[in-house]
Amino acid sequence: xxEVFVIAQGGGPTAVINQTLAGAVLEARRQFPGCAxxxxxxxxxxxxxxxxxxxxxxxxxxLMRIAATPGAALGSTRDKPDAAYCSEVLAGxxxxxxxxxxxxxxxxxxxxxxxxxxxxxxxxxxxHAPKTIDNDLVENDHTPGFISAAQFVxxxxxxxxxxxxxxxxxxxxxxxxRHAGFLTAAAAGWQRDSSExxxxxxxxxxxxxVERLKADIAQVFGKHGRCIVAxxxxxxxxxxxxxxxxxxxxxxxxxxxxxxxQLSGGDLGLxxxxxxxxxxxxxxxxxxxxxxxxxxxxxxxxxxDQREAFAAGAHAVTVCGAGGGSVALQLEGDTCRPNRVDLxxxxxxxxxxxxxFLAPDSTQLSEDxxxxxxxxLPVRPMTGIRLL
Amino acid sequence: xxEVFVIAQGGGPTAVINQTLAGAVLEARRQFPGCAxxxxxxxxxxxxxxxxxxxxxxxxxxLMRIAATPGAALGSTRDKPDAAYCSEVLAGxxxxxxxxxxxxxxxxxxxxxxxxxxxxxxxxxxxHAPKTIDNDLVENDHTPGFISAAQFVxxxxxxxxxxxxxxxxxxxxxxxxRHAGFLTAAAAGWQRDSSExxxxxxxxxxxxxVERLKADIAQVFGKHGRCIVAxxxxxxxxxxxxxxxxxxxxxxxxxxxxxxxQLSGGDLGLxxxxxxxxxxxxxxxxxxxxxxxxxxxxxxxxxxDQREAFAAGAHAVTVCGAGGGSVALQLEGDTCRPNRVDLxxxxxxxxxxxxxFLAPDSTQLSEDxxxxxxxxLPVRPMTGIRLL
Numbered sequence: 001x002x003e004v005f006v007i008a009q010g011g012g013p014t015a016v017i018n019q020t021l022a023g024a025v026l027e028a029r030r031q032f033p034g035c036a037x038x039x040x041x042x043x044x045x046x047x048x049x050x051x052x053x054x055x056x057x058x059x060x061x062x063l064m065r066i067a068a069t070p071g072a073a074l075g076s077t078r079d080k081p082d083a084a085y086c087s088e089v090l091a092g093x094x095x096x097x098x099x100x101x102x103x104x105x106x107x108x109x110x111x112x113x114x115x116x117x118x119x120x121x122x123x124x125x126x127x128h129a130p131k132t133i134d135n136d137l138v139e140n141d142h143t144p145g146f147i148s149a150a151q152f153v154x155x156x157x158x159x160x161x162x163x164x165x166x167x168x169x170x171x172x173x174x175x176x177x178r179h180a181g182f183l184t185a186a187a188a189g190w191q192r193d194s195s196e197x198x199x200x201x202x203x204x205x206x207x208x209x210v211e212r213l214k215a216d217i218a219q220v221f222g223k224h225g226r227c228i229v230a231x232x233x234x235x236x237x238x239x240x241x242x243x244x245x246x247x248x249x250x251x252x253x254x255x256x257x258x259x260x261x262q263l264s265g266g267d268l269g270l271x272x273x274x275x276x277x278x279x280x281x282x283x284x285x286x287x288x289x290x291x292x293x294x295x296x297x298x299x300x301x302x303x304x305d306q307r308e309a310f311a312a313g314a315h316a317v318t319v320c321g322a323g324g325g326s327v328a329l330q331l332e333g334d335t336c337r338p339n340r341v342d343l344x345x346x347x348x349x350x351x352x353x354x355x356x357f358l359a360p361d362s363t364q365l366s367e368d369x370x371x372x373x374x375x376x377l378p379v380r381p382m383t384g385i386r387l388l
Numbered sequence: 389x390x391e392v393f394v395i396a397q398g399g400g401p402t403a404v405i406n407q408t409l410a411g412a413v414l415e416a417r418r419q420f421p422g423c424a425x426x427x428x429x430x431x432x433x434x435x436x437x438x439x440x441x442x443x444x445x446x447x448x449x450x451l452m453r454i455a456a457t458p459g460a461a462l463g464s465t466r467d468k469p470d471a472a473y474c475s476e477v478l479a480g481x482x483x484x485x486x487x488x489x490x491x492x493x494x495x496x497x498x499x500x501x502x503x504x505x506x507x508x509x510x511x512x513x514x515x516h517a518p519k520t521i522d523n524d525l526v527e528n529d530h531t532p533g534f535i536s537a538a539q540f541v542x543x544x545x546x547x548x549x550x551x552x553x554x555x556x557x558x559x560x561x562x563x564x565x566r567h568a569g570f571l572t573a574a575a576a577g578w579q580r581d582s583s584e585x586x587x588x589x590x591x592x593x594x595x596x597x598v599e600r601l602k603a604d605i606a607q608v609f610g611k612h613g614r615c616i617v618a619x620x621x622x623x624x625x626x627x628x629x630x631x632x633x634x635x636x637x638x639x640x641x642x643x644x645x646x647x648x649x650q651l652s653g654g655d656l657g658l659x660x661x662x663x664x665x666x667x668x669x670x671x672x673x674x675x676x677x678x679x680x681x682x683x684x685x686x687x688x689x690x691x692x693d694q695r696e697a698f699a700a701g702a703h704a705v706t707v708c709g710a711g712g713g714s715v716a717l718q719l720e721g722d723t724c725r726p727n728r729v730d731l732x733x734x735x736x737x738x739x740x741x742x743x744x745f746l747a748p749d750s751t752q753l754s755e756d757x758x759x760x761x762x763x764x765l766p767v768r769p770m771t772g773i774r775l776l
Contacts, residue, residue, distance in 0.1 A: 009554070012551075012555070013550065013551045013554045013555065018772070039775060041775070041776060053775045058773075062772065062773055065770060065771070065772035065773065066772030066773065066775070067772070068770060068772065069550065069770070069771045069772040070547055070550050070551075071547070071549075071550025071551050071553060071554050072554035072555075073554075073772060073774075073775045073776075074554075074775055074776070075553070075554050075555075075775075075776050076554040076555050077555070078555065151687075152687070155685065155686050155687040156681055156685065158686055159458055159459070159681075159683075159684050159685045159686045159687075160680060160681075161459075162401065162457065162458050162459025162684060162686075163400075163401050163458075163459050163680060163683060163684050165459060165463070166397070166401045166459050166460035166461075166462075166463050166464040167400070167401065167460075167463075167464050167465070167466065171680070267655065267657070267658040267661070269655070269657070269658075269677070270655040270657075270658050273655070286679060286680060287679075288677065288678075288679035288680060288681060289657070289676065289677060290676075290681070291674060291675075291676035292548060292551060292559070292674060292676060293544055293547075293548075293676060293678075293681065295547075295551060296547050296550060296551050297543065297544065297547045298543050298546055298547045298550075298769045298771075299539075299540070299543040299547075299687050299688050299769070300687050381686045381687070382453060382456060382457070383453070383457045383686075384406070384450065384451075384453035384454030384455070384456065384457040384461060385446075385450055385453065385454065386461070387427060387429070387441045387454070387461045387462055387463075388429060388461075388462070388463050
């Protein structure tokens with residue numbers, strides 16, 4: 001029987017998700033010469049529609065160029081298939097005579113594979129290969145895509161710190177992350193001591209209060225003459241109410257075309273900018289929302305991230321040979337290796353940043369947290385001696 | 389008489405302003421062995437206060453490390469001195485026994501040098517060395533700091549385009565630039581044809597209309613299935629009214645703590661985000677405000693920009709020898725060289741993007757515009773073949 005691999009990409013693109021694609025394609029061709037490798041366009045949508053790219057026909061040099069390109073080369077989808085959707089996907093896989101389906105993505109993607117496996121039986125191997133800048137997959141030391149995004153955030157905060165040393169003021173950078181604070185904490189990736197940015201780090205794992213923010217900023221500004229803050233878009237108060245909501249509900253009411261007062265959908269950046277103006281009148285203050293910029297920035301593709309993402313894709317083929325499962329990057333000694341874990345271990349679970357990564361009652365990373373980022377981002381860009 | 393150089397940095401920091409500093413210090417030491425080189429902290433503030441770093445005492449390797457670091461190593465200032473302030477600065481220069489004052493900055497900085505020269509007479513040489521990510525100095529082909537910032541913007545739009553190919557939608561990136569559109573136009577720095585981002589470019593040099601924006605986005609989305617927009621924060625309508633004002637005044641009124649309705653200070657990003665939601669319901673739509681990120685990003689320091697910034701600083705010493713003036717980067721054949729021009733030619737003048745850089749009645753760069761960026765950013769990052 002000819003092996004037929006179907007490969008798809010799900011969720012938000014990253015700087016290295018195409019490495020995982022290339023790793024899977026090349027390893028499938030190596031282990032199973034003559035096999036078919038079909039790339040489904042736009043995730044499970046392409047499987048359902050039978051919309052495939054012939055990945056067996058693409059030369060290795062061309063695949064490696066695709067690998068080096070950020071974004072999801074096959075297209076992606078945010079669809080979270082329910083049972084009915086999954087049965088259409090399964091029908092698509094059977095029409096394609098798939099023997100293995102490798103789906104690259106986060107915990108939702110692992111969840112889709114689990115539903116499909118339950119519905120399909122044993123004739124198709126369902127494998128999940130990890131990908132997410134949120135770094136929120138359990139069983140993984142870190143996930144492919146995270147290091148590159150983290151490097152963008154670390155570079156940005158190092159750069160902003162240099163800017164604000166020259167022209168003192170207050171800066172808040174809002175970083176993606178609804179539940180897990182890893183990417184926001186990466187702002188401290190290249191911080192050498194507490195005088196360097198970020199002076200304050202707020203992640204969703206810790207309850208946040210606006211009053212505390214004001215006091216913290218005042219204290220840091222008094223000490224260092226500037227204050228650089230890294231804050232996750234997902235921070236919320238003790239009751240779990242998102243910051244955006246509590247900030248905006250309190251003093252910014254909108255009047256629509258019909259004259260009705262309504263609550264804003266919530267732009268955290270604007271709300272914080274207005275607060276800074278009120279709290280610290282006359283001081284230079286700026287809020288930037290990093291938005292999509294860290295996700296697949298072509299100028300910060302980390303080589304370790306590339307290698308690990310490629311290896312995760314290649315290992316997905318081996319996992320298919322073992323009947324399917326999820327690939328997890330796990331620490332063995334000093335380096336991470338891709339291992340097989342059960343899909344059930346990953347699907348639908350969100351890994352949060354360990355409490356030990358932040359010092360107790362502190363807005364700074366602990367030794368634990370620092371060491372984690374030092375391992376992932378060992379090479380800090382060079383900076384000169386200080387003249388101020 | 390011992391030569392005494394005073395050097396200061398003004399305005400917003402950039403990725404390469406410290407190259408200009410290092411170039412001036414090393415050239416001063418080369419041309420005038422034994423000279424004093426004083427670095428004024430925080431621009432003219434340091435001159436006024438007598439707050440100087442001894443730059444003659446710093447080794448060349450250390451200076452070159454400072455040169456490679458973004459941000460203004462001496463600190464900077466936004467102060468625009470009037471005649472009274474200038475007389476205090478002049479007194480500071482005389483106390484330091486300055487024979488030359490090199491001030492690195494934009495057209496305001498050149499203006500300060502002009503006021504000082506008028507007040508001082510001929511015993512001190514006043515020289516302006518160019519720096520600005522806005523690229524808005526007349527007489528210059530481009531300014532030190534611009535290429536690195538432009539490279540960040542070009543990288544960002546190339547990356548966003550790859551993201552939105554995978555997950556189609558509408559994206560607006562708001563780029564710094566109140567009067568000159570160069571940095572926003574740099575979004576097209578690596579665009580190969582009109583199917584690639586940015587599909588729409590709006591700069592302050594052209595009147596902007598919200599209705600036109602909606603129609604343009606709808607048209608591009610219909611054609612390409614996604615739409616990536618680059619827009620300057622400074623765009624305004626035919627009457628010169630800023631976009632932020634017209635967008636927000638029309639439908640978003642704020643109620644302050646006293647119940648008074650007031651116009652917002654204006655967050656363009658939020659206003660545009662709300663419009664996209666109204667105009668294209670159900671479509672993925674995102675607005676990011678790049679803010680300070682392109683200005684001195686340590687991950688995108690362009691080598692040509694570094695060399696030119698260094699050369700501009702070195703040439704400032706030669707210009708001091710000729711009695712002072714402004715250094716301008718001017719095109720000679722295929723490369724730019726630093727030349728002396730009169731301070732009067734630069735001070736207080738704003739260079740806008742030439743009309744020929746945009747195709748007539750178009751939202752795309754013209755051949756002229758494309759060639760300009762091709763010359764400044766010749767090496768586009770590699771991307772793979774398309775599978776979609």
